[in-house]
Amino acid sequence: MSAALVLAQAAETTAPININKGLSLIGYGLGAIGPGIGVGLIWAAVINGTARQPEAQGKLMGIGWSTFALVEVLALIGLVFYFLASSV
Template sequence: MLAQEATTNINPGLAMIGYGLGAIGPGIGVGVIFAAVINGTARQPEAEGKLRGLAFQTFILTEVLALIGLVLYFIASTA
């Protein structure tokens, strides 16, 4: 069998379930990030600006994982 002939067809429903499971990790990560910001601000209110900047940077990095999963879902469901 040639490599060009070998194709795999992924069920779109299965791809959607995979994306849903893959989105759990970034969801938990965002919760942990902002919980740490709230705790840090409660302990040292003067560091709120620095903590907020770091929180949004790590929030963006965490959300990129969910967006990559969304793109892979669309690739898998159209293939």
């Protein structure tokens, strides 16, 4: 057998790497920064657009809520990954 095959077989039989819970919590915290900034930018744009053109408030709010939901899904996915990483 070649050395690469032996190493590949040894890698399969070893246990998965245990991620420290503290490190995964820090990773989630850093990952939540992006959606937090995104939510702030979304609502800042809605407020600015409403101030410039008040009659478009309904349309802007609909766009704001839909994009808010998309950005929050990223934070929730990060939370799920945190729990998956800390349970290993």
